[in-house]
Amino acid sequence: MTAPLSPAPSAAPGAEHTLREIAQQPELWRRVDRAVAEARPRLDAFLGPLLADPRLRIVLTGAGTSAYAGEILRAALAGRTGRRVDAIATTDIVADPYGCLGEDLPTLLVSFARSGDSPESTAATEIADALLGRCAHLVVTCNAEGDLARAHRDRDGSHVLLMPPAADDRGFAMTSSLTCMLLTVSLAFGHLPAGGAEPLAAAARAVAEGELGERVDAFAAHAADRVVYLGSGALKALAGESALKLLELTGGAVAAWADSSLGFRHGPKALLTDRTALVVYVSNDPYTRRYDLDILTEMRAALPPGRVAAVAGRADGLPAEDTWLLPGAEDADDAALALPAVVCAQRLALRASLDRGIRPDNPFPDGEVNRVVQGVTVHPLLP
Incomplete structure (x- = not known):
């Protein structure tokens, strides 16, 4: 018998934080929507002059899950702002600063960070300040007392956006912290309008509390020893985050891979065995969607029954069986669709962890992987 995501916390020892943090997302998104609306005058005063410059480059950055946040939003923000938008992980900026920031353009660095x-x-x-003649900073974080927030809260040219305190996940893996930061930046740049969180929250609630979530649990209960996530565009980035979540919450007990719907055939398809499960995020874009449906049909023929699932906002072209349809998300673009869709991945990873006797709040009790990364030496820039 699988446990739902919204029981009393004592229902799953070792999962109390992760259970709560997945289940709380719909309500947190509503709070974020209201908070960004209240902050709109200050945000516009900060962003307006920057976005008025046609040469502005926006760089979305973070590490791990926070890096995937930037990748999910990149194309949507480029379309919304009409400016060049790049998603570059902090780990790449630090290791290859001149390769990432060698072009001295007016830049807005948007930093996603759970703890900072x-x-x-x-x-x-x-590094951005050292290499660029003009660099402003939008810091999006869950921790008001983190190093990043403290470094930028009183600086000219910086603006700090704080998430609701409950979004500062206490569990090992980023869940509500990711989605709150994604939503905040979507709203801040006008990719989603004020009030735009409501239909997405309703879809996420269907995963967290309803029959849809039970279907995700049932899929996770298959004894797959590897899971592949596929998607296109923004949903390819979501596939990467989904694979990371599964690796984290199962302590590496389940191998996970992510790729694009077209790219998977070019070698990574060798991963498939009869113990592989596969999830395809199906785009709402009518052209891109065709490629997702093609790989979905191919994989359903290649893998045993019940091993392939589709996550989608629209039902057209999809059989009802093994399709996780997100209610009310049929008109969302793919960056917005990623918000409720990632809750499916979070729930699947949590279920897989619990079914293997792992404590998802701390899947690495020996400390070989840490909630806040350790062991990094930041070396000084060379001329």
Whole structure:
């Protein structure tokens, strides 16, 4: 018998934080929507002059899950702002600063960080300031007392956006912290309008509390020893985050891979065995969707029954069986669709962890992988 995501916390020892943090997302998104609306005058005063410059480059950055946040939003923000938008992980900026920031353009560095205490978080902002003639900073974080927030809260040219305190996940893996930061930046740049969180929250609630979530649990209960996530565009980035979540919450007991719907055939398809499960995020874009449906049909023929699932906002072209349809998300673009869709991945990873006797709040009790990364030495820039 699988446990739902919204029981009393005592229902799953070792999962109390992760259970709560997945289940709380719909309500947190509503709070974020209201908070960004209240902050709109200050946000416009900060962003307006920057976005008025046609040469502005926006760089979305973070590490791990926070890096995937930037990748999910990149194309949507480029379309919304009409400016060049790049998603570059802090880990890449720190390791290859001149390769990432060697072009001296007016830049807005948007930093996603749950804690803001990872060494690369502050180092990336310092490197950007050192290499670029004009660099402003939008810091999006869950921790008001983190190193990143404290470094930028009183600085000219910086603006700090704080998530609701409950979004600062206490569990090992980023869940509500990711989605709150994604939503905040979507709203801040006008990709989603004020009030735009409501239909997405309703879809996420169907995963967290309803029959749809039970279907995700049932899929996870298959004894797959590897899971592949596929998607296109923004949903390819979501596939990467989904694979990372499964690796984290199962302590590496389930191998996970992510790729694009077209790219998977070019070698990575060798991963498939009869113990592989596969999830395809199906785009709402009518052209891109065709490629997702093609790979979905191919994989359903290649894998045993019940091993392939589709996550979608629209039902057209999809059989009802093994399709996780997100209610009310049929008109969302793919960056917005990623918000409720990632809750499916979070729930699947949590279920897989619990079914293997792992404690998802701390899947690495020996400390070989840490909630806030350790062991990084940031070396000084060379001329």
